Amino acid sequence: MDVVSPELNSLLPDEIMDTEDIEDVPHSQPGTTGVHSEPSDDAMTTSTATDSMLSASLATSTATTKTTDSVTGTSVTTSGLQKLTTPFTISPANRQIILNKVASQASEAAKSAGNPPQVIKQDGQKLLVTAIGKSGQPIVLQLPHTGSKPGVSQTAGDTKSQAPQFKVVTIGGRSDLKPVVGNQVTTLQTQQLKTVQIAKKTPASSAAPIKFIITKTVNSKGISPQTSVPPVITGRVLTQSSPVMPPRTITLSEPHNTNLQSIPGKKIAISPLKTPSKVTVVSVASPTSSASQKSVALPVNVALGQQILTVQQSTSVSPVKVATSQSTTQNIKPVAVGGVGGSQFKTIIPLATQPNVQQIQVPGSRFHYVRLVTATTASSTGQPSGPSTSSIQTAKPMVVSTAAVRMSVPVVPAQTMKQVAPKPLTSGPQVVTTTQTQQRLIMPATPLPQIQPNFTNLPPGTVLTPAPGGGNVGYAVVPAQYVTQVSECSLCAFWFEGFFSAETTSRPRKPCNCTKSQCLKLYCDCFANGEFCNNCNCNNCFNNLEHETERLKAIKTCLDRNPEAFKPKIGKGKEGESDRRHSKGCNCKRSGCLKNYCECYEAKIMCSSICKCIGCKNFEESPERKTLMHLADAAEVRVQQQTAAKTKLSSQISDLLMRTTPVISSGSGRLPYTFVTKEVLEATCECLLEQAKKAEQTHQPQVEAERMILEEFGHCLMRIISSAGKAKSDCASINC
DNA sequence: GAGTTTGAAACT
DNA sequence: CAGTTTCAAACTC
Known part of the structure; x- marks a missing residue:
């Protein structure tokens, strides 16, 4: 069931997403302060040309958003929405945008599977997008819980199969802030909840223009197999704008996926951008029946910087194509992960499944890409790939498009596809026939142009890595299971902290030369900094996605030994002390702490009281240190x-x-x-x-x-x- | 480039 | 926690 097809979605003018436009919309239901306005059943069942219904409640955290009333789609005067005749509900009171899918489309594959086509309102599909506004209040883009909605048609006896999928995207720097979902929290607790938090770099980001384009394929789990249409949410939903800022637009696009028999290969790329300017939407789209790829590239203006975010959740039978749209001069920022202290960019991406991960490398790029291979549940059908999805063995292009660039990456199913049964969302019998795929990729900030290399010829399993010396702001490849662990194991989050720490992303990493450690011990700088080895000289390296199991185990071992193993050693000192100091202090004995053997000296900081060094000369008044510094400065000046x-x-x-x-x-x-x-x-x-x-x-x-x-x-x-x-x-x- | 030195990490 | 070993980077020649 699609709310808005990608085609229609692409036709929607951005202007319709402007808050101002919304404000101009007559408020048919002033005073509505619920989580979302419940459109009438008639409205909800009103089919558009795409058989999609969209109900959205929008609330902005900006003071400029004056809309406080719920606006139904029928009353929305914006052209784009009217074209779709999509119910559009805005409930600023709760700062929520509610997308409500009510129409469903019969799936050809489902039909072929022998499932009796049933029109099931896909209200269960829910998408929660929260954004931390300037006031700290989240902006919630939410799909209402259908289960709580009376009058929603459901398949009898299959209530659980209707379990909605939730995805929560939180935009804001406060990782500890939980999305406000109002009375739907209860529902979320019993259902799969997916949360992606996008860290905002500046608190003013809430007022900054944000334009989100999120294309996702909704997990079909929990949906009755009789549902002929894979649960798909497509459409632009949210636009926020302030008088002085460009409109913030959140676009949720979920293209039709009529090919249920394709391999669930997936790619998710979340690439946060360093420069707070735009958020690029990575569209993860399942191929349409016409086999045409649709890439939705909509600029997203986020105060914290550009981001490429691809969150994909698709049915097991849906081939996944990822389209990343990103305008130039964008930086990618990692998705913020709550609960991990010290790291600017943290990510919590809970995964219900254990998708396999493959690396994608683009020479000359500092981006790390990961192809996440869908972990499929037991597929009842072993469905042969349809003509349009015969890509289990065939590379499928992944279209990554930016405002100026469109890149294609062949997406080939993982060679080592894992058959890991994901956590069942519901206990419905239909679960057997569906596959849940979830992918998350977090990418540290990198100027967008760096991901412009042609990906077309990239072999599967490549990892996009930064070019040597090109700045260490690349895509951090985060295996899905790691992300899952982050959500489940707070210790593992440290690993990710290394991924996104400022130091990690601000300097090029020297290639390691490990020979015996397999790059799975802290001896290895790459591993210690939470990075995959790339262009290193190491032997028998296991610090890559091909040895994710071993690496994961090594990470756990390190964290068991030292929970802060992956935290930056150079951190802020106590109050009144230097801003930078070694967290543990050095233990030098012979170097006098004036050689790079000393971690303090190497970090260009002086030893502190916590150091256990002997014969330390690395202190403020040390004449040796002064001489050394003077010589170093003189040499530098001389060279210049x-x-x-x-x-x-x-x-x-x-x-x-x-x-x-x-x-x-x-x-x-x-x-x-x-x-x-x-x-x-x-x-x-x-x-x-x-x-x-x-x-x-x-x-x-x-x-x-x-x-x-x-x-x-x-x-x-x-x-x-x-x-x-x-x-x-x-x-x-x-x-x- | 090979060999040595060094200190953090790992191990006992 | 302390002593020892292992390891890879830093350093020297």
Whole structure:
């Protein structure tokens, strides 16, 4: 059942999502403060051209949103919504957007499966999106719980199969804040609840324009097998805008999935962006019956930065295609995970299933991609792949599109697909026939252009990793089961903290050279920093998704030994102390804490009282340290000066080449003299002076100093002569 | 590049 | 917790 088909969704103008537009809508039901307005049964059953119904309640946390009344879709005057004749309910009182799927479509695959087609209102499909507004109140995009709705037609005796799926997306920096779902909390407790929290970088993000495009495939579990249509929610739902900010739009798009027999290969990419500008929606779409891929690329303006978020939940029979839309100049920020202290970006993505994960690597990119292979429940049918979904063995392109770029990545079912029975959402007998797939990918901030490489030719199982030296802000590949563990095991969350810590994402990581640790011990810097090995020189590396089991075990071992093993060692000190200090302190004995053996020195911080070092010289007043720092600074300055001088000299020579060409062309034969101008002399003298300074700083004897200077002088002369000779030959060639 | 030194991590 | 071993990075030649 689709609320809005991708096609229609794409036709919807963004403007209709503007809060202002919504505010202009006459409030047919002023004063409604419930979790969501319940459209009349007639309204709910009103079928659009897409047989979709959409009921949404929208509330914004911004003060500019004045809408406090529920607005039904029939009264919405925005063109886009009217086109869909979609009931649209706004309940700002609870800051909730309620998407209500009421119409269902018969699934061809379901029919083929022998299930009697039944029109079942897919009200059970629920999507909760919460956003932490400036006031700290969540913005809830919510699909109402159908079970609590009287009058919703359900299959008799299959109430449990109607169990709705919930997805909660929380936008905001407060990871500890739980989405407000009102009276539906009770329902959530008994049903699968999926929560994705997107950290906001700035508290003002609530007022910032947010545009969300979320395309998801809803788990068909809990839906009666008689349901001929896979539970799909599609459509744009939410728009928030402030007078001074671009509209924030949350688009929920769930394309039709008529091919229930496709392999549940999945990819989910959540790529948070560093630059708080936009949130890119990753559309995870199941192929339509026409086998056409629809990529929904809608810019999402989020104060915390751009994000690519793909949350996919599909039936086992639905082939998954992921389309990521992202506008350029976007950074990806990791989804915030609550409960993990210290990390800016944390992610909690509960997974009911244990999807397999495959790495996707794009050379030159610092993004890590993970293809999550759907863990399927026992499939009753062993359904052969339909023509459009014959992709169990066939790579399917994953379309990743941005505002300017569309990338395709072949999506091939995992070679090592795990048959892990997911946690049953409901006890309905239909569960057997459905497969629940859940995928989560969290990607640290990275400028969007970095993910522009053509993914078309990427082999399956590739991992998108940052290019060496290209900044360590790449996609962090988070295996689904890890994410699951994060939600289930707080200890494992530390691992993710390493993934998204500022340090991790701000500097390029040196390749490790591990030989014996399999990169599964803290000896390995990659592992210790919560990263997969990439472009490393390690041997027998297990720090990759291919050895997720071993790695997971290693992580657990480390965390058992030290729950803070993956926390950054350099953190904030106590109040009144330096901002940065080693969390444990060093234990140096011979280095004097003035070599990189010392973790404090390496981190360019001074040792503190918690250090157990012997003979420490890494303290504020240490003369050794001062000397060392002075020398280091001097060396740095010297290098800069030399570089500048040489650059200037080359520039001068080049300039002379240009200016003296006519003279040279005369064939005067006095070319070298032509080049020894005042500028060249000055540049040469600078080079010589630098050599003299260098000799002096390194306490070179006079003889050696003279030698260095003369040597430099020789170099300068050689440059001049070489340039002159080149100019002469060029001139000769020109004359010829 | 090979060998040595060093200190954190791992182990007992 | 302390002592020892293992390990990989830092360092030296």
